[in-house]
Amino acid sequence: MLKLQNIRKHFDGKVVLENIDLVINTGEIVSLLGPSGSGKTTLLNVILGLTKTDHGSLIFNDTDLSRVRMKDRGFNIVFQDYALFPNLNAYENIVYALKNKKGLITEKEVQEYIEFLELTPHLNKKIGELSGGQKQRVALARTLVTKPNILLLDEPLSALDGVIKESIKQRIQSIAREFKLTTIIVTHDPEEALTLSDKILIINQGHIAQYGTPEEIMHQPSNDFVKEFIIGQLQIKRRNIYHLFGEQYA
Ligand SMILES: Nc1ncnc2c1ncn2[C@@H]1O[C@H](COP(=O)(O)OP(=O)(O)O)[C@@H](O)[C@H]1O
Ligand SMILES: [Mg+2]
Incomplete structure (x- = not known):
């Protein structure tokens, strides 16, 4: 189990991550989802040990790794x-x-x-x-x-399209399942996060907007940001197709 508690990080006087609390169970696939600049890569690098935090702790299987160097985190x-x-x-x-x-x-x-x-x-x-x-x-x-004890992936699908994207997505899922490997994936695409992960952490300007299963996020969005970002984007896609080709394709 990976546990982050009260993580904060600033760059040049600007707070980039604040109050990040997160528990990830062994073998879970978790997406870090949010708009560009929301702090996703920074959070991934904090977990990796590449980026130092201002405060907060990172505990992996009951061991405090907050002060442990990247190469010794595993x-x-x-x-x-x-x-x-x-x-x-x-x-x-x-x-x-x-x-x-x-x-x-x-x-x-x-x-x-x-x-x-x-x-x-x-x-x-x-x-x-x-x-x-x-x-x-x-x-x-x-x-x-x-x-690795945890596999971290930064936007692994964004440079790919169509069939290739789908096949890499399935491979990431089967790796996580086959090797019971905890996998944390950064993405800005709600559809990717919803179809790939066990849980999704939605980040808005360095704060957690919601952490839950894809079902919880779709059915019980906890605030307007989540509604707009997830459901809004999916609806826009749907509406565009509908306008062009008719209701049966929406
Ligand atoms: N090394 C850095 N030095 C200064 N600012 C940074 C650095 N890394 C990231 N930032 C800033 O932190 C914010 C979050 O960046 P990032 O975590 O890369 O966002 P995301 O991956 O969600 O697009 C951005 O405003 C970015 O400019
Ligand atoms: Mg990024």
Whole structure:
């Protein structure tokens, strides 16, 4: 279980996160959802240990990690731009972080992740030769082979579209289920959050607007911001289609 208590963070005199309380159970998929600039990436980096908080605590399985450095927390992240090394091939990228970590994972387990993500045919390709979805899968594999206790993903789907997006979404879900891996995903898209997660944390200007299951958020939005942001956006999509093609497509 991951527990955040009263997290606050400011940058240059501007408060970016305040009063963040959050409990995430082991194996849950949780989305951090909010508009651009609401503090989602900052919160993800706070959990990772990359960003220091002003105050507040972060407890993982009864251990206080608030003052524990990033590399000792045992979490890992897929950054929004993937941050892959262009001069290395896919396989070299995947195993890069294992250089100084002998014994963390066997070659057989590495191969299992590679097969799970269907990357075997692409291992010798340079990053520039891969499609968006393939890059995303390499980035996922590279993070998973470090066997993180929590998987953090910053906007993993926003650079993808259509069928590829749907397939990466399903893969993220099956990874979380198969490995009982707590997974925290940043997104600005209500539809993504609603279809992907067990729970959604809605952030508005650094404050929690609501934390609940997709059902709770849809049926019992706790305030106008949630109503506008979630239901408003979905209705706009629906209305646009309706106006163009008629009621049967709405
Ligand atoms: N390193 C930083 N230094 C100064 N301001 C920052 C830094 N990182 C983020 N911010 C500011 O904090 C706010 C929240 O940013 P961010 O967490 O990236 O939002 P989101 O991921 O929801 O779009 C923004 O106003 C952003 O400009
Ligand atoms: Mg962000």
